[in-house]
Amino acid sequence: MAKPSGALQRLFTAARATAGQVLGGTLLLVTLLRPNRSGSERARKGAEQIIAASRAFQQRHGRLPGTLEELVPEFLPSVPEAKYRGPHFGFVYDVGPESGRHVLSWTEHIPFGRPFYVFEEERWGYLD
Structure with missing residues (x-):
């Protein structure tokens, strides 16, 4: 299998970082807004x-x-x-x-x- 090009690798890295931020933000909102x-x-x-x-x-x-x-x-x-x-x-x-x-x-x-x-x-x- 061929190694992804530099541009494709940067795209995967950016997508992974964005997904992590979305997941982290969602967890933060659930924690703050959930009923006590x-x-x-x-x-x-x-x-x-x-x-x-x-x-x-x-x-x-x-x-x-x-x-x-x-x-x-x-x-x-x-x-x-x-x-x-x-x-x-x-x-x-x-x-x-x-x-x-x-x-x-x-x-x-x-x-x-x-x-x-x-x-x-x-x-x-x-x-x-």
Whole structure:
């Protein structure tokens, strides 16, 4: 078999390099854009811990807590981490001043996508 000419060899080398760059770029995008499944599971488990601790608080004190910090350290060792870390992405616990509803939520997908749990209705919802 004859050895490829210099021009043909350069073409094969360039094609191999381009294919490597395309494959590397694709893998990078998949890694960056894939759903953070472990973070989602951690947040859901953390929410379930908060809900259980809030119910235990309610049994003992006759009311739901006003803040998540009221659960520490008697009912939780610390407030669990949500999916993302940071001051704006942890668990949010809102108590409506007029409605009196207690709602737990966190950011699932940035910038939108917030699962929430309403204590009084014992139901989950999702805010887009």
